[in-house]
Amino acid sequence: MTFRRNVEIYGEGEPAVYLYKIxxxxxxxxxxxxxxxxxxSGFYLTGDTFGLETDGExxxxxxxxxxxxxLVIKRSALVALAARDYDVACxxxxxxxxxxxxxxDHILLLIKNAEERVxxxxxxxxxxxxxxxxxxxxxxxxxxxxxxxxxxxxxxRTLRHLESTSTIHFSxxxxxxxxxxxxxxxxxx
Amino acid sequence: MTFRRNVEIYGEGEPAVYLYKIxxxxxxxxxxxxxxxxxxSGFYLTGDTFGLETDGExxxxxxxxxxxxxLVIKRSALVALAARDYDVACxxxxxxxxxxxxxxDHILLLIKNAEERVxxxxxxxxxxxxxxxxxxxxxxxxxxxxxxxxxxxxxxRTLRHLESTSTIHFSxxxxxxxxxxxxxxxxxx
DNA sequence: TGCAGCGATTGATCTAAATCAAAATCGTCG
DNA sequence: CGACGATTTTGATTTAGATCAATCGCTGCA
Numbered sequence: 560m561t562f563r564r565n566v567e568i569y570g571e572g573e574p575a576v577y578l579y580k581i582x583x584x585x586x587x588x589x590x591x592x593x594x595x596x597x598x599x600s601g602f603y604l605t606g607d608t609f610g611l612e613t614d615g616e617x618x619x620x621x622x623x624x625x626x627x628x629x630l631v632i633k634r635s636a637l638v639a640l641a642a643r644d645y646d647v648a649c650x651x652x653x654x655x656x657x658x659x660x661x662x663x664d665h666i667l668l669l670i671k672n673a674e675e676r677v678x679x680x681x682x683x684x685x686x687x688x689x690x691x692x693x694x695x696x697x698x699x700x701x702x703x704x705x706x707x708x709x710x711x712x713x714x715x716r717t718l719r720h721l722e723s724t725s726t727i728h729f730s731x732x733x734x735x736x737x738x739x740x741x742x743x744x745x746x747x748x
Numbered sequence: 749m750t751f752r753r754n755v756e757i758y759g760e761g762e763p764a765v766y767l768y769k770i771x772x773x774x775x776x777x778x779x780x781x782x783x784x785x786x787x788x789s790g791f792y793l794t795g796d797t798f799g800l801e802t803d804g805e806x807x808x809x810x811x812x813x814x815x816x817x818x819l820v821i822k823r824s825a826l827v828a829l830a831a832r833d834y835d836v837a838c839x840x841x842x843x844x845x846x847x848x849x850x851x852x853d854h855i856l857l858l859i860k861n862a863e864e865r866v867x868x869x870x871x872x873x874x875x876x877x878x879x880x881x882x883x884x885x886x887x888x889x890x891x892x893x894x895x896x897x898x899x900x901x902x903x904x905r906t907l908r909h910l911e912s913t914s915t916i917h918f919s920x921x922x923x924x925x926x927x928x929x930x931x932x933x934x935x936x937x
Numbered sequence: 938t939g940c941a942g943c944g945a946t947t948g949a950t951c952t953a954a955a956t957c958a959a960a961a962t963c964g965t966c967g
Numbered sequence: 968c969g970a971c972g973a974t975t976t977t978g979a980t981t982t983a984g985a986t987c988a989a990t991c992g993c994t995g996c997a
Binding site for chain 2: 590592593594596598600613614618619641642645648651652653655656657658659660662663665666667669670708748
């Protein structure tokens with residue numbers, strides 16, 4: 560399956576039919592509250608799996624944040640396979656576990672101040688795009704803000720401030736070079 | 749196993765040897781950051797299971813918040829059992845899933861304002877202590893504050909404000925009667 | 938080449954919650 | 968019963984980040 564930028568892959572509350580693995584591109588999962596506030600619950604990049612739900616329906620919506628190629632597998636097929644094959648069951652458990660750790664880390668983010676949140680976000684993205692110190696961000700400032708529980712203005716100001724202290728450098732607004740990773744790590748307590 | 753109030757059951761980073769089920773009492777899991785800030789990640793009451801970890805070690809510490817009687821099972825025994833018995837594997841998966849949903853809900857809490865957080869907390873506790881509208885809180889204001897990402901003063905003021913609007917009533921500082929559940933639900937958007 | 942439109946930045950002001958500082962209650966134990 | 972320590976509440980002040988309001992600067996397209 561392929562999806563264009565900004566296209567919804569599934570909606571919150573819909574039955575969870577497929578499990579998705581990203582071949583190329585990036586995806587975000589999110590929830591919109593009644594008053595329009597949005598919480599981005601996670602970003603998924605090449606190689607990541609998303610759409611796994613504990614009950615039959617999606618707890619969040621998912622949308623492509625860049626052009627995406629996805630591999631899909633029917634949830635029902637996977638469950639049937641897991642019933643017979645212990646290894647598959649194990650992998651399912653591991654996937655849920657990975658997701659759990661992701662969300663637990665996210666909670667620790669949300670109790671920190673703005674600079675710490677942004678630093679943690681940059682390190683998290685850098686860890687996932689292993690090559691070098693340059694991080695290519697597929698998501699907009701608004702997406703980052705909704706992930707970090709901040710406003711777009713605060714994200715922008717904080718990034719700008721980190722640049723002014725030579726901690727990071729912008730090649731362009733979506734390409735960031737980490738110039739002082741230990742300074743970021745120090746913020747990431 | 750039994751534990752007294754305020755006694756640590758296990759510490760963050762320790763190998764996860766047991767899985768715990770609460771017979772009576774209450775437990776909280778938490779993490780303390782380098783600068784002393786504490787994040788309570790969850791409260792566990794009678795009937796709840798905690799201590800399940802995706803890798804071999806505990807991601808959080810656990811402590812008894814009241815006198816506790818716990819049932820324990822060796823993690824290794826459980827894993828061995830799951831390898832042979834599909835139902836056990838399923839239960840493991842379901843437990844991890846329950847935990848995942850708990851944490852996802854917790855994230856949605858943390859992006860809300862103080863009143864909404866407190867309202868959501870009260871409803872969550874009320875849902876778990878099914879009898880009537882009275883909620884007996886085993887945890888201190890500080891524990892609630894660290895769970896909600898607020899200060900103890902803000903929690904106290906918010907509860908007091910909810911009482912002044914007749915939404916709740918204090919039998920004592922740890923016993924709360926929900927007098928207007930729909931007002932709380934409205935805050936819980 | 939110029940310009941329309943969106944995403945990002947910057948600046949000024951406001952506010953919810955934090956912080957600092959006492960007081961008031963509550964339990965518990967001699 | 969009374970007193971001490973802990974927990975909770977209340978009050979005054981500060982502040983980090985939100986909100987409101989422009990402006991800037993790409994990027995794509997005619």
